[in-house]
Structure formats: C-alpha cells, structure tokens
Amino acid sequence: MKKMLMSLACTCATAMAADKMDMVGNMVAVPTKVAFANFNKIFNLEDLKGTADEWQDGVADLQIQLQAKDAEIQKMDQELRKTVAALKNMEKSEVGSQEAREKRTQEAMKMQQEMQMAYQAFEQARVQGLQELFTKLTAKATKVADDLRKQQGWDGIIMSGLVSVDPKFDLTEQILQELNKSYAPEKKKREAAKAAANQKKNSETKK
Numbered sequence: 001m002k003k004m005l006m007s008l009a010c011t012c013a014t015a016m017a018a019d020k021m022d023m024v025g026n027m028v029a030v031p032t033k034v035a036f037a038n039f040n041k042i043f044n045l046e047d048l049k050g051t052a053d054e055w056q057d058g059v060a061d062l063q064i065q066l067q068a069k070d071a072e073i074q075k076m077d078q079e080l081r082k083t084v085a086a087l088k089n090m091e092k093s094e095v096g097s098q099e100a101r102e103k104r105t106q107e108a109m110k111m112q113q114e115m116q117m118a119y120q121a122f123e124q125a126r127v128q129g130l131q132e133l134f135t136k137l138t139a140k141a142t143k144v145a146d147d148l149r150k151q152q153g154w155d156g157i158i159m160s161g162l163v164s165v166d167p168k169f170d171l172t173e174q175i176l177q178e179l180n181k182s183y184a185p186e187k188k189k190r191e192a193a194k195a196a197a198n199q200k201k202n203s204e205t206k207k
Contacts, residue, residue, distance in 0.1 A: 032155040032156065033153065033154050033155045033156075034154065034155060034156045034157070034158060034169070035148075035149070035152075035154045035156075035157045035158070035169050035170070035171045036157065036158050036159075036160065036165045036169055036170050036171065036172075037145055037157055037158070037159050037160075037170070037171045037172045037175050038160065038161055038170070038172045039141070039159045039160065039161055040161030041161075041172055041176075042055070042141060042172065042175060042176060042179070043055050043134060043137065043138070043141075045059070045130075050176075051176075052137060052141070052176060052179045052180060052183070053179070053180045053183050053184075053187055054137055054140075054179065054180075054183040054186075054187075055133070055137055057187070057190065058133040058137070059130070059133070062126070062129040062130065062133065065125075065129070066122060066125060066126055066129075069118070069121070069122045069125065070122065072118060073115060073118050073119055073122060076111065076114065076115040076118060077115060079111060080108065080111045080112055080115060083104065083107055083108045083111060084108050086104065087101065087104045087105060087108060090104065137179075140179060140182065141175060141179060142159075144175050144178040144179055144182075145157045145159070145171065145175055147178075148171055148174060148175065148178070157171060
C-alpha cells in the first residue's frame with residue numbers, strides 16, 4: 001500500500017515557473033502558484049485516525065469481510081499443530097506402525113498445504129479489497145483537489161507523503177474536509193443501519 005501511495009507522489013521539489021512574453025516580445029519567467037497535499041495523511045493504513053471517513057469505514061468493512069477467512073485459517077493452524085504433536089509422540093514413543101506414522105505425516109503435509117493456500121487467498125482478497133477502495137477514493141480526492149485548485153487559483157497541487165512545506169500552501173485538511181462532507185450522507189445511513197441492527201439484536205436477546 002505504501003508503494004501505491006508513493007506512486008502518486010510527485011518527486012519534483014524544484015521551483016516551478018512558466019515562460020511568458022512581455023510587452024516587447026521577450027520571454028520572462030512567471031512564478032507558478034503550487035500547493036501541496038499529504039496523501040499519506042488522507043489514506044493511512046497504520047493509523048486510521050484523522051484519515052478520510054470513507055477510507056476508515058471501507059477498511060473496517062474489509063476487515064469484517066475477512067474475519068471468516070481469518071477464523072478458518074486459525075482453526076486450520078490449530079488442527080495442524082495437534083496433528084504434528086501427535087506425530088512427534090508416535091515417533092518418540094514408537095507407538096503405531098511405520099505405515100501409520102507415514103500416513104499421519106502425509107496428513108500433516110496436506111493440512112499445511114491447504115493452510116498455505118487459504119492464507120494466500122486471504123492475502124489476495126485483502127490486497128485486492130484495499131486496491132479497489134484506494135482506487136475509488138483516490139479518484140474522489142483528485143477531483144476534490146482539482147476543484148480546490150480551480151476555486152483558489154492554484155496552477156497545480158503536488159500530492160505527496162514526503163514534503164516539508166509552509167502550512168499556508170498545505171491543502172491536506174481542506175481536502176479531508178471536502179471528502180468527509182461528500183461522504184456525510186452515506187455515513188449517516190451507515191450509522192442508522194448499525195443502530196437499527198443493534199436495537200433488533202437487543203430486542204431478540206430480551207425475548
């Protein structure tokens with residue numbers, strides 16, 4: 001995910017200028033108005049606090065979707081550990097035939113392969129889910145940034161996670177506010193649906 005974030009960053013740190021003709025036809029350099037926005041702050045996986053609301057909720061939804069797969073992997077891991085422990089006891093105490101021990105070894109190997117496949121499927125689903133969410137919200141953030149650029153008269157906005165800049169040129173908070181504003185109606189629906197589900201659950205528990 002960090003690579004995706006960094007791929008959006010503009011590494012140009014030099015002053016930008018545009019050439020323009022003066023009254024007598026000479027080329028003169030005209031400073032370009034450039035602002036900055038910290039994409040790492042808007043879409044951060046390590047610390048969701050302070051990031052875009054839709055990003056937080058999207059990551060939370062993805063985690064819920066993956067809970068069943070994670071529980072399945074944990075169960076497979078426990079079964080594998082039991083099988084390996086039983087095999088070690090058989091070898092240590094020389095209980096059972098060589099054929100029985102070989103059969104148990106094959107079972108352990110099969111279980112390990114199945115667990116690895118389940119984990120790979122889990123990781124693939126997690127990465128794909130984050131990529132889809134990130135792509136969707138990046139498009140929204142880009143549009144918000146472009147609207148701010150036009151409204152405030154900036155010539156360009158550099159999206160980066162590694163900049164040190166005067167706060168008056170930093171539009172990160174403004175972009176966050178606009179993203180959250182656009183997501184507010186959907187967030188209210190989510191909260192209402194969650195409250196209704198909790199109320200229904202409590203009612204069923206009382207019965």
